[in-house]
Structures are given as structure tokens and as C-alpha cells.
Amino acid sequence: MLDLETLSVRSNAAVVIIGAIKFNRYGKLKPLDELDTFYRRVDIKSCTDVGLHIDNNTINWWNTQKKDVKFEALEHSDRINIKKALIEFSEWMKPCEKIWGNGDDFDCTILGEAYLHCGIDIPWKFWHTRDCRTLFDLANVYKKDLPKNNEHHAIHDCYRQIVGVKLALDKLKIK
Numbered sequence: 001m002l003d004l005e006t007l008s009v010r011s012n013a014a015v016v017i018i019g020a021i022k023f024n025r026y027g028k029l030k031p032l033d034e035l036d037t038f039y040r041r042v043d044i045k046s047c048t049d050v051g052l053h054i055d056n057n058t059i060n061w062w063n064t065q066k067k068d069v070k071f072e073a074l075e076h077s078d079r080i081n082i083k084k085a086l087i088e089f090s091e092w093m094k095p096c097e098k099i100w101g102n103g104d105d106f107d108c109t110i111l112g113e114a115y116l117h118c119g120i121d122i123p124w125k126f127w128h129t130r131d132c133r134t135l136f137d138l139a140n141v142y143k144k145d146l147p148k149n150n151e152h153h154a155i156h157d158c159y160r161q162i163v164g165v166k167l168a169l170d171k172l173k174i175k
Contacts, residue, residue: 001100001132001165002107003157005073007044007062008055011105012113014047016073018085019154021162022096026175029166032159038092039155041072043079050082050117069152083118086111090123100130102161132161139168 005017022036048054062070080088089111093099101107108129115122136142141164150156169175 001158001162002111003102003154003161004107004110005152005154006058006110007047008053008058009106010053010055011109012051012053012117013058013110014044014052014054015042015082015085015110015114016044016047017041017154018089018111019158020089020092021155021158023162023165025165025169029163032155035159037155037158038089040085040088041076041079042082042085044074046081046083047114050114052082052114052117065152072153082114083120086115086118086120090120093123097124098128098130099124100132100161100165102132102157104129104131104134132164135168136164139171141168141171 001021001023003019004013004015005019006013006015008014018038018040020038021032023030044054062074065073099108101109108124112122112126145167146160146164147156
């Protein structure tokens with residue numbers, strides 16, 4: 001499960017955080033602290049240096065968020081170059097084949113575009129992307145059904161989406 005924090009909603013958005021969690025969609029839901037996670041804060045200048053987009057509307061949206069959320073996404077100093085973050089993500093992702101995101105045109109699309117801008121091979125095939133929003137819609141899983149803690153923190157957003165996938169598969173009786 002992938003979740004990004006970005007500075008735009010375009011497909012070439014500057015990425016400020018990459019969060020991901022490995023999970024088995026058919027296995028038992030494990031507590032977050034027992035799952036294999038990936039979390040990197042990304043240097044914003046390294047994103048703009050490769051041509052990734054920053055949008056003033058998104059910056060304005062970040063400025064309306066809680067202070068700790070904004071700090072984590074935009075101001076925390078522990079950041080790495082986008083290319084290093086992508087290479088590390090590719091290594092961490094092995095041997096996973098499928099990648100999930102929240103929406104068919106956001107997380108996976110944006111991260112894939114970042115790979116292309118950096119001249120690095122995308123570590124998944126386009127037919128291996130999966131979309132939570134569509135699954136949630138088909139199963140009538142709503143935001144109110146999911147945990148509400150730590151919104152806009154990529155790891156917690158990933159875990160919330162994993163909970164939703166498990167709930168949707170149970171409601172659809174898919175084993």
C-alpha cells in the first residue's frame with residue numbers, strides 16, 4: 001500500500017513524503033507495528049530540480065492543516081534526495097508485485113511519474129496497480145468506517161487504506 005504527500009495534485013507533483021506498507025490482502029490484519037513499512041521525507045528542491053510540479057493551491061491547503069501535520073510534511077529537516085528515495089523504495093518493494101494506491105490517478109501515477117523524471121525504472125508493471133477508492137465504492141466502505149487517527153501521515157494513511165481493503169474484501173465475501 002502506497003501513500004504520498006505531495007505539493008500538487010498533478011501527475012508530475014513534487015513528492016514530499018513516500019509512505020508504504022507491505023501487506024497480504026487475504027491474510028489476517030496485523031497491527032501497524034508488526035508490518036514492514038517504508039517512510040521517507042523527500043527534499044523539495046530535489047523534486048523541482050527534476051521538473052516536478054508545485055501548485056500554490058496545494059501549498060495553501062497545507063497551510064490550513066494542523067501544525068504537527070504541516071511540520072511533518074513540509075518543515076521536518078530529515079529529508080533525502082528524490083532519486084535516493086526512489087532507489088530505496090524500489091529495493092524495499094522487492095519482491096512485491098502489486099502496488100495499491102488511493103485512487104487510480106494519484107499515488108501510483110505520481111510516483112511512477114517521479115521515477116520517469118529521475119530516469120529510474122518504475123519497479124512495477126502498469127497492470128499491477130490496484131485502486132482502493134474503486135474497491136471501497138464497490139463494497140460500500142466509507143471514510144467513517146475507517147480509523148481516523150493521524151490523517152495526512154503517509155504510514156497511517158496506508159494503514160487506514162489497508163483496513164479498508166480488508167473490510168471491503170470481507171463485505172464482498174472475497175477470500
